[in-house]
Amino acid sequence: MSILVVGSVAFDNVLTPSGKKDNLLGGAATYFALAASYFTEVRVVGVVGEDFTTEHENVLKQRGIDTRGIEHAQGKTFRWGGQYLDNLNEAKTDFTDLNVFENFQPRIPAEYKNTEFLFLANIHPTLQATVRRELAGVKLTGGDTMNYWIRGTNSELRETLRLMDILTINDTEAKMLANESNLPRAAHKVLAMGPKALVIKHGEYGATIFFREGAFGVGRHPFRAPALPIEEVKDPTGAGDSFAGGFMGYIASQKDVNREIIKRALFYGGVMGSFAVEQFGTERLQTLSREEIDARFQVFRELTHLE
Amino acid sequence: MSILVVGSVAFDNVLTPSGKKDNLLGGAATYFALAASYFTEVRVVGVVGEDFTTEHENVLKQRGIDTRGIEHAQGKTFRWGGQYLDNLNEAKTDFTDLNVFENFQPRIPAEYKNTEFLFLANIHPTLQATVRRELAGVKLTGGDTMNYWIRGTNSELRETLRLMDILTINDTEAKMLANESNLPRAAHKVLAMGPKALVIKHGEYGATIFFREGAFGVGRHPFRAPALPIEEVKDPTGAGDSFAGGFMGYIASQKDVNREIIKRALFYGGVMGSFAVEQFGTERLQTLSREEIDARFQVFRELTHLE
Numbered sequence: 001m002s003i004l005v006v007g008s009v010a011f012d013n014v015l016t017p018s019g020k021k022d023n024l025l026g027g028a029a030t031y032f033a034l035a036a037s038y039f040t041e042v043r044v045v046g047v048v049g050e051d052f053t054t055e056h057e058n059v060l061k062q063r064g065i066d067t068r069g070i071e072h073a074q075g076k077t078f079r080w081g082g083q084y085l086d087n088l089n090e091a092k093t094d095f096t097d098l099n100v101f102e103n104f105q106p107r108i109p110a111e112y113k114n115t116e117f118l119f120l121a122n123i124h125p126t127l128q129a130t131v132r133r134e135l136a137g138v139k140l141t142g143g144d145t146m147n148y149w150i151r152g153t154n155s156e157l158r159e160t161l162r163l164m165d166i167l168t169i170n171d172t173e174a175k176m177l178a179n180e181s182n183l184p185r186a187a188h189k190v191l192a193m194g195p196k197a198l199v200i201k202h203g204e205y206g207a208t209i210f211f212r213e214g215a216f217g218v219g220r221h222p223f224r225a226p227a228l229p230i231e232e233v234k235d236p237t238g239a240g241d242s243f244a245g246g247f248m249g250y251i252a253s254q255k256d257v258n259r260e261i262i263k264r265a266l267f268y269g270g271v272m273g274s275f276a277v278e279q280f281g282t283e284r285l286q287t288l289s290r291e292e293i294d295a296r297f298q299v300f301r302e303l304t305h306l307e
Numbered sequence: 308m309s310i311l312v313v314g315s316v317a318f319d320n321v322l323t324p325s326g327k328k329d330n331l332l333g334g335a336a337t338y339f340a341l342a343a344s345y346f347t348e349v350r351v352v353g354v355v356g357e358d359f360t361t362e363h364e365n366v367l368k369q370r371g372i373d374t375r376g377i378e379h380a381q382g383k384t385f386r387w388g389g390q391y392l393d394n395l396n397e398a399k400t401d402f403t404d405l406n407v408f409e410n411f412q413p414r415i416p417a418e419y420k421n422t423e424f425l426f427l428a429n430i431h432p433t434l435q436a437t438v439r440r441e442l443a444g445v446k447l448t449g450g451d452t453m454n455y456w457i458r459g460t461n462s463e464l465r466e467t468l469r470l471m472d473i474l475t476i477n478d479t480e481a482k483m484l485a486n487e488s489n490l491p492r493a494a495h496k497v498l499a500m501g502p503k504a505l506v507i508k509h510g511e512y513g514a515t516i517f518f519r520e521g522a523f524g525v526g527r528h529p530f531r532a533p534a535l536p537i538e539e540v541k542d543p544t545g546a547g548d549s550f551a552g553g554f555m556g557y558i559a560s561q562k563d564v565n566r567e568i569i570k571r572a573l574f575y576g577g578v579m580g581s582f583a584v585e586q587f588g589t590e591r592l593q594t595l596s597r598e599e600i601d602a603r604f605q606v607f608r609e610l611t612h613l614e
Binding site: 087088181182183184185187188202204205206208210221222223224225226229230231232233260263264267299301302303304305306307 | 394395488489490491492494495509511512513515517528529530531532533536537538539540567570571574606608609610611612613614
């Protein structure tokens with residue numbers, strides 16, 4: 001089934017221990033869409049500037065991604081620069097030029113109105129809520145947010161959380177959102193704010209999903225998927241968005257949404273995140289095959305499964 | 308089969324968000340021995356002072372632990388005080404009074420010479436090496452160390468690492484020992500120093516074991532066991548030593564030592580660590596049953612296993 005992602009399309013300058021690359025095609029929606037495209041039909045709503053060429057758009061189109069929702073505005077595309085020299089797990093931002101993204105007003109093309117799965121990438125929570133309300137018929141909504149919105153637009157975010165089925169954030173964000181330093185307690189507080197399930201991404205340690213009692217199945221036992229210990233992380237940019245793309249993309253490709261599907265999806269999220277960091281930018285996500293993905297899924301399984 | 312642990316027996320004063328407790332029976336050898344006692348026959352070599360009473364010794368004896376190797380010296384037992392108010396994952400030390408532990412010279416009783424499994428808890432690497440050489444017939448040697456020895460007695464530690472089969476340390480220690488910030492690369496550097504396998508403990512995220520090519524089986528694929536997301540961590544003291552006790556104790560209880568056994572052992576390590584933190588000091592480890600342990604083993608399995 002189809003999944004729509006709403007979020008940033010960007011150009012990134014990154015500096016990592018493996019080197020420096022400028023003007024890489026990036027942005028949350030880009031990473032998400034590429035990762036999800038190996039599982040299901042993907043649509044994108046975002047905004048780009050005049051520096052976004054046909055060649056850039058073809059990176060998405062070649063993966064069968066529907067780009068009709070990408071608005072071309074006057075001005076420059078969102079640009080971000082960051083480095084990971086001290087810590088591969090956390091970017092140090094050098095600059096953020098929002099450019100055309102500053103006044104982004106998501107417009108959902110008529111052709112997208114039948115979208116069944118929705119992912120609200122990290123944008124202003126009020127914009128997330130507007131999109132969600134416009135697509136009243138979606139079967140399942142996932143979303144992301146960040147410290148900036150948790151601090152600056154907390155009441156708007158709280159409103160939006162009531163419209164999300166699955167929230168995907170990292171440890172720091174979960175603790176900040178819940179104002180609670182114990183992770184499972186933080187998770188239950190966040191679930192009480194609205195989402196049926198909460199995915200907490202632990203970076204190199206994998207991810208844990210917490211469920212509201214009875215959501216998608218029985219009980220509220222969490223589930224944890226590993227991450228692959230990777231010897232050369234060339235560029236961590238987009239790992240979390242690629243995780244979300246694999247996770248949501250796999251869910252959208254299945255007939256049902258139940259706990260067992262969601263658990264497998266969590267593994268697929270880890271798989272797509274692990275591919276993303278192997279090359280700079282979206283390079284590795286452009287040329288994968290489903291066979292490579294399923295082979296790595298088996299590696300993840302063996303990494304953590306007892307006989 | 309029997310396992311011998313050599314290490315500290317101590318009294319701890321701890322302050323955690325759950326409260327303050329003084330004069331708790333603690334020390335690496337104590338936590339290790341109690342955790343391992345649910346799996347196999349355990350022997351302890353350590354030193355205590357005159358403040359260590361029959362009542363304290365009975366905590367170990369009631370679990371069937373052989374305490375004949377605990378030397379009673381004139382003076383006071385090792386005392387440590389620490390707090391976890393800011394961060395449950397890392398103790399802030401208030402004081403360390405080594406007392407009789409300062410001049411600890413491990414003496415192996417004649418009755419212990421047939422010991423098959425050995426665990427060298429966190430003591431001076433030269434003492435670790437001496438014990439290992441004295442027990443030339445052991446089948447498998449595990450060990451621990453810490454930042455203090457990595458920095459202060461690096462060449463002695465390097466010598467000792469060549470005598471260990473399995474080293475169990477945490478992320479920070481592994482990175483410091485290897486002088487390498489990437490975890491799997493650090494792991495391979497540490498394995499090149501001698502151990503056949505390296506367990507890296509990730510605290511609330513579980514643990515990963517890395518193998519030298521061909522050690523205990525085929526290949527050098529790592530394996531990762533989860534930790535349980537715990538809502539109330541009353542006292543994190545001894546979690547790592549309890550992990551090691553469960554891990555090594557399970558291995559010592561089995562006829563063979565192979566990858567599949569070691570993988571299960573890694574899960575049992577996590578299980579014993581998860582019990583340890585539920586109460587202050589060693590309280591929870593004193594009154595467990597093997598049934599409770601195996602039930603939690605199943606919870607760990609379900610936490611991370613796909614159908």
